[in-house]
Structure formats: structure tokens, C-alpha cells
Amino acid sequence: MFPDVETPSPLLQHLNPEQRAAVTLPNEHALILAGAGSGKTRVLTTRIAWLLSTGQLSPGGVMAVTFTNKAAKEMMTRLSSMLPVNVRGMWIGTFHGLCNRFLRAHWKLANLPQSFQILDTQDQLSAVKRVMKQFNVDEERFPAKETQWFIGGCKEDGLRPRDVQVRTEEDRRRVELYQLYEEQCAREGVVDFGELMLRSYELLRDNDAIRAHYQRRFRHILIDEFQDTNKLQYAWIKIFAFNPDGSSGAGNSIFAVGDDDQSIYAFRGARVGNMADFVREFQVRHQIKLEQNYRSYSNILDSANALISHNKGRLGKNLRTDQGPGEPVRVYEAPTDLAEAQWLLEEMRHLVRGDGPEGGTARREIAVLYRSNAQSRVIETALFNAGVPYRVYGGLRFFERAEIKHALAYLRLLENPNDDTSFLRVVNFPPRGIGARSIEQLQDAARAAGCSLHDAVSATTGKAGANLGAFVAKIDVLREQTQNLSLREIIELVLQHSGLIEQYRAERDGAERIENLEELASAAESFVMQEGFGRDAVALPVDELSQSPVSQGLDPDQPLLNEPAPDYVPPDAETGETLSPLAAFLTHAALEAGDNQASAGQDAVQLMTVHSAKGLEFDVVFVTGLEEGLFPSERSMSDLDGLEEERRLMYVAITRARKRLYLSHSQTRLLHGQTRYNVRSRFFDELPEHALKWLTPKNQSFGGSAFGFGAGYASTRSGGGGGGGWNADRFASPPVPAQKAEPSHGLKAGLQVFHTKFGEGTVLSIEGQGDDARAQVKFTRHGVKWLALAVAKLTPVT
DNA sequence: CAGGCCATTGTTTTT
DNA sequence: CAATGGCCTG
Numbered sequence: 001m002f003p004d005v006e007t008p009s010p011l012l013q014h015l016n017p018e019q020r021a022a023v024t025l026p027n028e029h030a031l032i033l034a035g036a037g038s039g040k041t042r043v044l045t046t047r048i049a050w051l052l053s054t055g056q057l058s059p060g061g062v063m064a065v066t067f068t069n070k071a072a073k074e075m076m077t078r079l080s081s082m083l084p085v086n087v088r089g090m091w092i093g094t095f096h097g098l099c100n101r102f103l104r105a106h107w108k109l110a111n112l113p114q115s116f117q118i119l120d121t122q123d124q125l126s127a128v129k130r131v132m133k134q135f136n137v138d139e140e141r142f143p144a145k146e147t148q149w150f151i152g153g154c155k156e157d158g159l160r161p162r163d164v165q166v167r168t169e170e171d172r173r174r175v176e177l178y179q180l181y182e183e184q185c186a187r188e189g190v191v192d193f194g195e196l197m198l199r200s201y202e203l204l205r206d207n208d209a210i211r212a213h214y215q216r217r218f219r220h221i222l223i224d225e226f227q228d229t230n231k232l233q234y235a236w237i238k239i240f241a242f243n244p245d246g247s248s249g250a251g252n253s254i255f256a257v258g259d260d261d262q263s264i265y266a267f268r269g270a271r272v273g274n275m276a277d278f279v280r281e282f283q284v285r286h287q288i289k290l291e292q293n294y295r296s297y298s299n300i301l302d303s304a305n306a307l308i309s310h311n312k313g314r315l316g317k318n319l320r321t322d323q324g325p326g327e328p329v330r331v332y333e334a335p336t337d338l339a340e341a342q343w344l345l346e347e348m349r350h351l352v353r354g355d356g357p358e359g360g361t362a363r364r365e366i367a368v369l370y371r372s373n374a375q376s377r378v379i380e381t382a383l384f385n386a387g388v389p390y391r392v393y394g395g396l397r398f399f400e401r402a403e404i405k406h407a408l409a410y411l412r413l414l415e416n417p418n419d420d421t422s423f424l425r426v427v428n429f430p431p432r433g434i435g436a437r438s439i440e441q442l443q444d445a446a447r448a449a450g451c452s453l454h455d456a457v458s459a460t461t462g463k464a465g466a467n468l469g470a471f472v473a474k475i476d477v478l479r480e481q482t483q484n485l486s487l488r489e490i491i492e493l494v495l496q497h498s499g500l501i502e503q504y505r506a507e508r509d510g511a512e513r514i515e516n517l518e519e520l521a522s523a524a525e526s527f528v529m530q531e532g533f534g535r536d537a538v539a540l541p542v543d544e545l546s547q548s549p550v551s552q553g554l555d556p557d558q559p560l561l562n563e564p565a566p567d568y569v570p571p572d573a574e575t576g577e578t579l580s581p582l583a584a585f586l587t588h589a590a591l592e593a594g595d596n597q598a599s600a601g602q603d604a605v606q607l608m609t610v611h612s613a614k615g616l617e618f619d620v621v622f623v624t625g626l627e628e629g630l631f632p633s634e635r636s637m638s639d640l641d642g643l644e645e646e647r648r649l650m651y652v653a654i655t656r657a658r659k660r661l662y663l664s665h666s667q668t669r670l671l672h673g674q675t676r677y678n679v680r681s682r683f684f685d686e687l688p689e690h691a692l693k694w695l696t697p698k699n700q701s702f703g704g705s706a707f708g709f710g711a712g713y714a715s716t717r718s719g720g721g722g723g724g725g726w727n728a729d730r731f732a733s734p735p736v737p738a739q740k741a742e743p744s745h746g747l748k749a750g751l752q753v754f755h756t757k758f759g760e761g762t763v764l765s766i767e768g769q770g771d772d773a774r775a776q777v778k779f780t781r782h783g784v785k786w787l788a789l790a791v792a793k794l795t796p797v798t
Numbered sequence: 799c800a801g802g803c804c805a806t807t808g809t810t811t812t813t
Numbered sequence: 814c815a816a817t818g819g820c821c822t823g
Contacts, residue, residue: 068812096813120813193813228812267810372809377814394811428799435799591813611810633809649810672808673814799823806818 011050011082015042022288023047025255027056027219029241030286031226031279032257035319036304036655037295037617040257044222045075047255049082051220061219063091065098065237067228069592071615072097072566075224091218093566095233097591099196102203104569104579106210110203113189115583117412118590122400123421124148124192130420131181134447142173151178155194156230156269158201188420188452197232204239215240215249226258226278230269234277241282254282260315261308264611264649266641275315293319293655295617297326299691300661304654306688311644319655328693332664333680337375337625340666341382344368344622347662348388348605351620363389365619367606369653371631374671375624376607383605393608398594403504403513404520408589410498411491414479415583418452427453427471430503434471438464474498487581488525495521523594524585530565531584567591610653621657623650626665627678650683747789752797753777760797 012020019039022032023046034040048064051057066072072094076087091098100118103110119127128151129144131137154164161179166172185191191199204211221240223229229237241249256278263272278284293301301319308314334340354360368379373394383390398404406429409422417423428434441464446456457465457472478497482490495501495517504510504517567588571578579587606618610631625631631650636642654661665680747753751763761779777794 094813118813121811196813265811268812374808374815431800433799437799593813609810630809635809645810670814801821801823803821804819807816808814 009050009053011046011053015039015046016292018288018290018292019043019046022290023050025286025288027253028286029254029278029282029284030256030288031275031284032255032288032290033315033317034257034259034290035293035317036259036262036652037293038290038319039292039294040224040259040290041071041074041078043290044224044255044257045078045082047222048079048220052083052085057220059085059087059090061217062222063098063218063220063240064093064222064224066092066094066224069094069097069566071224076566088565088568089570093568094591095236096193096196097567099200099236100567100587100591101569102200103191103196105572106203109207109210110199112191112199113416115189115415115579117190117416117419117586118196119185119190119192119421120400120590120593121193122405123190124152126424127184127190127192127421128177128181130424131177131184134443135177135180137173137177142170142177147174147177147181150174151181152192152194153269154178155192155198156232158198158232158235160198184420188418189416190419190421194232197236201232201236201239204236205244208243211239211243212250215252219252220255221252222255222257224257226256227260227263227272227275228258228265228270229274231271231274234271234274238281254278259317261311261317261648262614262652264614264645264652266645289317291317291319293321295658296321296655297323297659299325299328300654300657302691303329303661303687304651306691307647307654307683307686308651310686311647312640325691327660329661329663329687329691331684331692331694331696331698332662333696333699334664334666335668337378337666337669338382340624340664341378344379344624344662344664345382345386345388347622351660361619363603363605366622367608367613367616367618367620367656368622368624369608369610369613369656370623370625371610371633371649373609375630378670379607379624383607389602389604390607391602391604393606393612398516398519398523399589400593401513401516403500403516404589406500407491407495407498407517407520408586410475410478410494410500411582412586413454413475414482414490414494415580415586417454417475417479420446420453423453426498427468430499432471432499433467434464438468442468487528487585488521490582491521491524527565527585527588528581531568531581610649613656614652617656617658619658620660620662621653622662622664623653624664625669626663626681626683627669628681629676629678630669631681632683647683647686747794747796753794754797755779755792755794 012023015023016039019042022030022043025047032040032043034043044064048057048062051062052059064072064075066075072092076090076092079085079092080087091101093101103112103116107114107116125144125148128148132139132142132144132147154160161175161182164171164175164178166175185195204214218240221237223237237254241252241254243249256275258275260272260275263270266272279287296304298321301321305318332340332343334343348363348366351361351366352363370376370379376392376394380390380392399408406426409419409425412419412422413426424439427439438460442453442456442460445459446453449456449459454472454475457468460468474497478494482493485493500517501514504513507513565588569579569584569587578584610623629637632643632646636646663684665678665684667677669676669678747763749763752760753763754760755777759779759781761777763777
């Protein structure tokens with residue numbers, strides 16, 4: 001039964017001592033502090049494989065939770081390559097995916113309609129707007145976005161409307177809206193993302209039999225990226241181990257893996273404190289640190305370690321590597337954002353040609369990281385003009401595109417006519433003469449009758465009623481017609497008869513949209529193949545705790561899937577009932593937004609925000625725009641927590657690099673149509689000098705924490721030339737550093753000046769020469785700003 | 799009812 | 814600079 005000490009399992013062979021210790025921990029709660037590049041996913045999957053192969057656990061007894069579908073898929077793929085186990089029947093998935101599976105299985109107890117649909121963020125916002133409109137809430141005083149954020153925040157904290165503390169009149173109003181929104185969702189048979197979590201948590205908390213069942217069933221629960229869990233997710237995990245009264249559950253073990261230094265999602269409710277709470281409340285006796293890094297050379301790691309050591313209250317961890325120092329971290333200062341882009345283009349060319357580490361670097365191994373999406377533009381333009389293939393991450397994802405959302409809305413109406421969100425989305429798209437007026441009337445009728453918009457149509461009269469009637473009839477006919485069709489056929493029929501294809505064919509750039517709609521049909525088809533609909537789907541004994549080891553989970557007739565679907569919902573254990581392929585596909589579309597941009601396969605440079613780079617690694621990494629006010633961002637600099645999160649973000653950025661790391665900043669940058677003068681980021685001052693190589697002279701900086709001011713900006717119009725002024729020559733010669741030469745403008749630090757817009761101020765410092773000259777001025781009324789002397793009208797005050 | 803024009807406003811992202 | 818949203822006219 002247990003591993004033979006003499007011949008350790010081959011699973012453990014390639015693990016270092018700490019990893020092995022983590023994998024083979026006894027069946028108790030444990031916290032693994034896994035540094036960047038320390039083999040975290042490997043430990044997680046090997047742990048599961050080891051438990052299964054030693055017979056300590058059956059596939060049905062494991063639950064593994066991740067944050068992204070990508071991570072869940074990777075875990076399943078790796079696991080199935082280690083062991084011949086059917087991963088589809090195992091509870092491996094995202095928090096939301098698993099909650100969905102749970103609620104599908106217990107929809108009655110959860111008080112949900114059997115085929116409830118899931119609202120994504122867009123849908124949720126329009127649902128909130130609808131509630132607010134219906135109850136005549138002033139959108140000026142209560143922006144819908146804010147209300148949405150409020151509702152989401154409440155759910156994340158596990159609070160129902162009646163649980164929310166009300167202090168002000170505005171609070172009372174918000175809670176009221178929350179309540180009304182809840183009622184609307186219930187009426188329409190839809191749940192939002194937060195609801196998936198909260199509803200399943202409540203069911204586990206309040207239903208003793210259900211809780212006892214799952215506590216017994218999931219002997220081992222493993223959680224990835226634990227530092228990113230929010231309050232509700234923590235409570236959700238806890239309810240599997242403890243009863244609401246605090247007594248221990250069935251003695252299962254929670255295996256949490258995380259890295260407090262990589263916690264970068266506090267802004268959306270993540271609580272790093274969950275790690276410390278976990279240790280305390282679960283009386284964790286096993287804590288293992290994975291500090292051996294297999295990714296980067298030591299100059300890169302030293303930089304990361306030095307930087308992050310400036311944060312307080314860390315759990316404490318230092319990455320180390322057996323690889324040598326490697327190349328120094330290169331630092332570059334550009335005069336403008338354009339020049340910065342030109343410079344990295346030039347560096348990339350060298351890298352790809354073969355001057356880089358170990359000969360030519362593949363473009364896909366080069367990543368350009370930035371703090372905010374807006375920064376990608378200049379870089380994209382430079383790459384595009386130079387004909388360098390690149391790929392930008394972020395932006396609209398497949399299932400979020402308008403045309404796809406429209407098609408899905410039609411499909412959702414087939415499944416659930418009460419889905420008013422979908423009804424409103426397509427009732428007049430393509431245009432069929434149903435305007436705001438008719439819709440308002442319809443909404444009034446629906447409210448009076450207490451029914452859905454769909455059902456209210458029959459009561460309406462007049463010419464508006466005729467159009468509405470035709471729409472509803474079309475939907476109902478489609479529902480009939482698609483009764484016995486395959487999913488692909490359903491979608492094709494809907495695309496034709498809804499008029500979507502026709503509509504886009506008439507539009508100027510509708511070709512791409514039509515392509516996407518065709519892609520939707522293909523996506524549906526491959527989804528059907530994956531989920532095994534149509535074929536005889538094998539109902540796994542998922543609800544029975546099998547005492548036998550791995551072999552029980554094996555099904556020789558079931559081929560192992562290359563890409564297991566993490567949102568798989570097993571058929572009902574009693575009735576064998578499964579979701580219709582359409583309902584399953586709609587759920588899939590809501591839970592997995594899909595890739596953002598295809599064009600994969602080509603060898604392209606990777607552009608992305610630091611946030612989306614988390615979890616990835618590249619041979620060469622450029623971190624750009626390292627300027628005060630940008631990175632760290634302006635909004636985070638006011639409080640310490642915000643600044644520490646920015647530092648962790650920087651830590652994540654640095655640790656993405658395997659072989660070579662570049663850090664760059666620019667003196668000026670065009671942002672919001674204005675030229676901003678930025679000081680280099682304080683993070684440069686927190687890096688070890690020995691690991692750095694300054695490609696441009698390191699000038700005296702007044703940035704950094706010494707003064708503690710943020711970067712101001714000169715409110716000058718950008719020159720009419722539109723940025724064409726900087727060319728290759730400009731950056732080829734390094735920018736002139738601030739000289740002590742006599743300035744021509746007659747200003748110097750300490751001088752009192754007057755500005756037409758900002759009034760009186762004191763010059764703090766001067767930098768640059770000629771047209772580049774700029775002054776940092778502390779204004780009495782407007783704070784510290786940087787002003788371009790060539791443009792700003794500054795006059796000395798006597 | 800629909801399309802066009804002007805004013806506003808800008809982190810980070812997954813489910 | 815750009816995307817988005819509200820308002821106004823044909």
C-alpha cells in the first residue's frame with residue numbers, strides 16, 4: 001500500500017528534497033510556499049499522482065482548485081501524462097467551474113432552475129442597469145458600475161443584502177438595489193460569477209448532509225495560487241474541513257500552494273492574509289518552502305530578492321539557483337517612449353540574429369512587459385512598421401466579442417425564454433423596428449404581470465406589438481425547429497434565421513465578424529467532441545467513494561483526451577440526466593471566455609501586461625515604462641499597501657526572465673494626448689548595483705523614495721507634429737544626461753516662479769538642456785509638477 | 799427610430 | 814490619443 005522505502009516511486013525521482021518532502025507529506029493540512037520558478041505545478045500534480053499511485057486516494061476523492069482554466073487544463077494534462085487516469089471524472093477545475101458542477105448536481109437544493117445560465121461581467125452590468133432604470137435610480141449619483149462593484153464586493157465577502165451593514169442613506173439605497181438585483185436574477189433564472197461561489201458555499205454551510213457527504217468524499221483538497229483567494233473562497237475551502245460550529249469535519253487534508261510575494265490581485269479582493277489565517281485556523285503543522293529556482297540566472301534572482309526585501313510583513317523566502325550569475329540586468333534610459341520602442345526593436349533584432357544568449361533567440365522567447373495596456377501602442381507601432389511579428393495578449397476574448405454575444409443571446413433564449421438580459425440584447429438586433437419606446441412599454445407590462453419580457457409580449461398591442469410578436473414567434477419557431485438537431489446544426493440555423501449573418505454581410509467590416517460566427521459553430525462542434533456528447537458518454541461513478549486505487553478510475557474504452565475540459569459536468573448520479581449539449585455549451589462559453597487573439601503558431605514577440613505574464617517564463621524579458629507614476633502607478637502610491645503590491649508586481653515581472661532581463665524607462669511619454677515628464681522608477685534604487693549594467697549613464701535622480709513625491713505632468717499640448725520628430729538617430733546616440741552647464745533659461749532650483757495656470761511655485765530642480773529642458777516645480781496650490789520649459793510659460797517672481 | 803456628433807475620461811483581470 | 818456614452822437631428 002505505501003511506497004517502498006528501498007525503491008522510491010519513479011514519480012519522485014526528479015524532485016529536489018523540498019519538493020519531495022512536499023509531495024509525500026502525511027495526510028494533514030499543509031502550506032507550501034512556492035517561489036517563482038520553483039516547480040509549483042509540478043509539486044501539485046506529482047502530489048496527486050503520488051497519492052493515487054500509492055493507493056492512499058482514489059480519483060473520486062481528490063479536488064484540485066485553480067484560478068484559471070489554463071492552469072486547470074495544464075494540471076489535468078500533466079496528470080494524465082504521469083498516470084493512466086481519467087482526469088475528466090476528477091474534480092479538477094477553477095473555483096467557479098467546480099461551483100458550477102456542484103450547483104448543477106444539486107440545483108434543487110440550491111433553489112435554482114435546472115438549466116440556470118451564467119452571467120458574465122458584461123451581462124451583469126446590463127442586468128444592474130436594468131434594475132436601476134426600472135426603479136428610477138439616478139445614474140449620476142449611483143453609477144451602474146459602482147453598484148455592480150458593490151454587489152460583487154458583498155458576495156465576495158459572503159454577504160447577502162440583509163447581512164450588509166448600513167451606515168448611510170446611500171448604503172441603504174445600494175443594499176436595496178442589491179436586493180432588487182437578486183430578485184431579478186432569481187426571476188430570470190441566471191446567476192453571476194459571485195453567485196456561483198456564494199450559493200454553493202451557503203448550501204455546504206447550511207445543509208449538514210451535503211456537507212458531510214463532500215467532507216467525507218474529498219479526502220484531499222489542493223489549492224493553487226492560494227495568495228489570490230478572496231474571503232469567500234477561503235470560507236468555501238474551510239467549509240470542507242470544518243463545520244460551521246467550528247468542529248472538525250471528516251479529517252480531510254488541505255494542501256495549499258502559494259507565494260505571498262506574487263500576490264498582485266488585492267485590487268479585486270484577494271487577501272494575502274488568507275495564508276497566515278490558514279496556518280492559524282487550520283493549525284497547519286507542515287510548512288515547506290520551495291526556494292530552489294530552476295528558471296533564472298543569479299543576477300536576475302538577486303535583483304528579484306533585493307527588490308522584494310523592501311516589503312514588510314512577508315512570510316520570508318529567498319530564491320536561490322545553482323546556475324551561475326549569467327548576464328547582468330541591462331538598464332536603459334530613453335528620451336521618449338518612441339525612442340524606447342525603437343531601442344527595444346533594435347535589441348530584439350540583435351537577439352534574433354544571434355547576438356543574444358546562446359545564439360539566435362526565437363521571437364516567441366522574447367517578451368515585452370508593461371504596467372498598463374495603453375503602453376503597448378507605441379511598441380506595437382514600432383514592431384509593425386519594422387515588420388516584426390508580434391502578439392499582444394489581453395483585450396477582447398472570443399466569447400466576449402459583440403457578434404458572439406449576440407449569437408449566444410439567441411441560443412440562450414432557446415434554452416431559457418425568461419432570460420431578459422439576452423432578450424434585450426437581441427430583440428432589436430438586427431434592427432427590426434423595435435425601439436426604446438416599445439421596449440419600455442413591454443417592460444412595464446412585464447413588471448405589472450410579474451413575468452418575463454418574452455411572456456409579456458402576447459399582452460402588448462398595436463404596431464409595436466406586431467414587431468415584438470414576430471420576434472418572439474421567430475424565437476419560438478427556432479426552438480421547435482432545433483429540437484432534434486446537433487449543436488452545430490442548431491447554431492447554423494440560428495445564425496441564418498436570426499439575420500445575424502445577413503446583418504454583418506451588409507456591414508463594412510462585417511467579414512471578420514462572420515468569420516468569428518463561423519468559428520463559433522466550429523468551437524461548438526469540438527466542444528461536443530470533447531465532452532463526449534453524442535457518443536455514449538461514460539457516466540463515471542463520481543458520487544461513490546471507491547476504495548480501490550487507480551485502476552478503478554481507468555476506463556479502457558475511454559480515450560485520454562488531450563485537452564480535458566475543466567468545466568465538465570457529470571450526469572446526475574440518480575437519473576443519469578445530463579445537460580443538453582446546448583446548455584452545456586452555453587455554460588462553457590460563460591465560464592471560459594476563450595483565447596483573446598489567435599494567430600498562434602507563428603514565431604512572434606510576446607507583448608503583455610505584467611499581470612498577464614504571471615505564471616509564464618521567457619528567455620528574454622523587457623520590462624518597459626519603469627517610471628514613477630506609471631510603475632509604480634500613480635493611484636497606488638498614496639498608501640503603503642498599494643506600493644507594496646506594485647513592488648510585488650515588479651517582482652513578478654523580473655522573475656519571468658530565464659536568461660536575459662532588460663529594464664527600461666523613458667524621460668517623456670505621451671499619455672492621454674499629453675506629454676508627461678517622468679522620473680525613473682524608485683524600484684531601480686532597490687536593485688543591487690552589482691547585478692546591473694547601465695546601458696545609458698545613470699544620472700542623478702531625484703526620483704525614488706527619498707523625496708516621496710509623485711511624478712507630476714506638464715499640462716501642455718503635445719506638439720502638432722504628432723511625434724514624428726524622433727528617429728533612429730535620436731536614440732542611437734545616448735541621450736544627453738543632465739549637465740551642470742549654464743542653463744539658458746535662467747531658472748535654477750529654489751527660484752520662485754509663476755505659471756499662468758498653476759500660479760506660484762518653487763523650482764525644485766532642472767533637468768535636460770535646450771528644448772529638452774524641464775523643471776520640477778512645487779506649486780502652492782497644485783502640488784509638484786514637471787514642466788517642459790520650451791512650452792510652459794514660467795516667469796520668475798521677484 | 800437610427801445614425802452621427804460632441805463631451806468625458808481614462809490601472810492591473812479572471813471567472 | 815482613443816473609446817465610450819449621451820444628446821440631437823434627419
